[in-house]
Amino acid sequence: MRHPAVAGQFYPSTREGLDTLIRDLFLHPLGPGNLPTLVNDGERKIEGGIVPHAGYIYSGPVASHFYHDLALDGYPDVFVIIGPNHYGVGSGIATTFDDFLTPYGVARVDKELAKNIARDIIDIDDEAHRYEHSIEVQIPYLQFFKKEIKIVPITMLIQEMEAAVEVGKIIRESVNSLGRDAVIIASSDFSHYVPKNIAYKRDAMAIDRIVKRDIEGFYRTIFENKITICGYGPITAMLTATRGKVELLKYATSGDVQPMDEVVGYASFKVVKV
DSSP: OBOOSSBTTTBOSSHHHHHHHHHHHHHSTTSOSSOOOOOOSSOOOEEEEEEOOSOHHHHHHHHHHHHHHHHHHOOOSEEEEEEEOSSOOSOSEEEOOOOEEETTEEEEEOHHHHHHHOSTTOEEOSHHHHSOHHHHTHHHHHHHHOSOOEEEEEEESOOOHHHHHHHHHHHHHHHHHHTOOEEEEEEOOOSEEEOHHHHHHHHHHHHHHHHTTOHHHHHHHHHHTTOOOTTHHHHHHHHHHOOSEEEEEEEEEHHHHSOOSSEEEEEEEEEEOO
């Protein structure tokens, strides 16, 4: 079992606290403005998405836009959640068979899919996940609508373009070979600790490349313009693993939540089948 690392810090440590805060985030002025009900039938259209992973009070309103549309679309068999490895612990790219415990209960790892994904450059390494928050913070949001979910978590310390593309190809091949209905989630924040006007300007350039599915242009843009997106590898892996149209749902910064000199940028996207 993988126990919470940031419960009580990035998000509330109780079910009641989570229920209250997540409802408030959906209704926040920067959020979608209403609380959706999970759709349980019909053909799903969402293949993937990009969601921020900071403390809920800052990034939650933006994250709510993806989870709002996901609930209305319906849940898949499994969520493959890819996040950056912020702490430099463990293997360069790693999944785990450990189930994730949250205040809502246990999110089970789809071990058959995880085993299939764990090949080539992707290792099985519990330590790479033990302290990492980028995947953990997505799970209570998913459990808010349905407590029993299946996941495959993947952390990326190595985020070079060739490696990220390979991760995406492995995910796509594994999901298809096992016939899984999956949603691929890339967990990433955008610009870190810059003035708000700079965050808006720089992040808009990266967003343009993402929406156009221009992976080479995305890497060139973030490095030439020093755009401090922490999960550029997970974003690239998600884009590679999916095929649909990329839509920006919401962009805002921590400075839009409360005044501050230096902000972090947050963006929510969804990828829809065409």
